[in-house]
Amino acid sequence: MRLYWRVLVINGAVLTAATLALVVAPVSVSRHPVVSEAAVLGFGLFLMVVTNALLLRSSLAPLDRVVREMASVDPQRPGRRLKPPDSGPGRDLVLGFNAMVDRLEEERSMSNAKQLAAQEAERHRIARELHDDIGQQLTVVLLGLKQAEQRAPAELADELAALRESTRDGLDDVRRVARQLRPGVLDDLGLASALASLTHDFAEHSSASVRRVVAPGLPPLSSDTELVVYRVAQEALTNAARHAGASAVELSLTKVGDRVVLEVADDGRGFDVRRDGAGLRGMRERARLAAGDLTVTSSPVGTTVRLEVPA
Template sequence: MTLFWRIFLLNATVMVLATGLLLLGPVTVSTPVLLTEALIMAVGLVAMLTANAALLRVGLAPLQRLTKAMTTTDLLRPGQRAEVSGHSEIADLITTYNTMLDRLEAERAASSALALSAQEDERRRIAQELHDEVGQTLTAVLLELKHVADQAPGPLRSDLLHVQETTRESLDEIRRIARRLRPGVLEELGLTSALRDLTREITAHAGLAVRPSFDSPVPKLGQAAELVLYRVAQESLTNVVRHSGARHVDFTLRTTPAGVDLRIRDDGHGIGRAAEGAGIRGMRERALLIGADLDLTAPPAGGTEVHLHVPAPQGSK
């Protein structure tokens, strides 16, 4: 039972009992109770209850709005605040709630930044080990296999060549994984080249037709913003390959006066009512770190569209 109905029923009980005592007790307006007096008192009771309900509804409306705000607030979509209204106690409660949201959003942003920084450092370390340790070991194995295959008899040579080819494919796969963990091309050649390399890789290994369209040149956004753009594009394309069943993807990067817009739209079956998974939540957290806006929509034609808007750096023209 809501607070409104508890207070209303309590007041109503008191009023009904008072009216009953007045009607049935020894002290009444007249004895026996006249019908007109009973009607007048009943009408008065209804009027009091109605006025009481209206006043309670108005007085508790700010609490109802606060309850709705509490149930709908999402820290991954910051800026949602309850309207401060009502009398002093209720207004203080709403103000305290908004202050708590400010603190929670700031603490979540700080902890997310630390977690994502640690994640990127770990990815960089694993990629380096894959390249230096596993990659060099497999390269040495390939050289040994080639040396042995050159000296082996015919039937055995065929088997060794097959093993050599399998080892070479494994080496290429490890190098591809290392590039995904640490996009060196992003640091060396810039955002546009890194995104083009990403689309070529997805097209080659996933059988997905990616149609890129990039504005040139793209303004310098800073290392953190460019990494967020790349990771959001990478996660979006990975989700398309794993979950959407799409065959084509439109991949656009546009420069606007307000910043840079990234759009990835597929022709798959869409997200429907499925809950957002860890990948999408991770994209939202990355976007929050640089003050970007991330939206996932279902276009009327079907599929899913991911839109990331990265604001222009301060002081840029």
């Protein structure tokens, strides 16, 4: 029943009861009321107010409770919803509130995904410019210095050799930064090579051993989807090495039906998957970019990150 009608009915019922009481009860009010009559009237009025108050309170209390609960929903930790009461005015309010939180979280996650996509595009552009323009220019300088060194008088040779080493360092830096921005191997050689390179780097910088299984004959993925798979694998490996203290990690890329499945399983100490950390949230948002499903299961003996994407 709508809140308006509920209040109206309660007030109406109390007033009706009072009117009936006036009609039925053997009381009358003289032209100049006496004290006893005023006392009876006053008592009747008091009874009406108390009855009304009790009825309204029991009817509105669920609303107050819902309002208090609303404050406990934290946008930083999405996924929490209020439990709607079985009936009463609180139910509609909770249902409406939950639907709004759904829309908000959806919107937020969409805009995060868009932001991620824009960020990747920008990184791609910068990495390409570093490689194609600055890298080439520095290569020209490097080769030119080598030439100059061979023809220069002896007293300049050391100076030129030092300059050449600086140029080489610069070239190495440009390459390193470009690689951090965007794994060129993914664009040039594809996902399987990029994952091979990722596990190779991982093995080099971590004490954990890593096994990689890439099933043959995987269906081709769009370059955006490949990037999502790559970034999720990267994040999962980082977590395994940095937080889980894993000693063995297995990364696999297989086909299930018409979907491609990435699984990264470690034997680390695990974590509480309900506590949505930034890494986990990032993976979820990336999965959404590729219309994929991300599931993370974790126990004290290991964590498995599984990403399913449509081919």
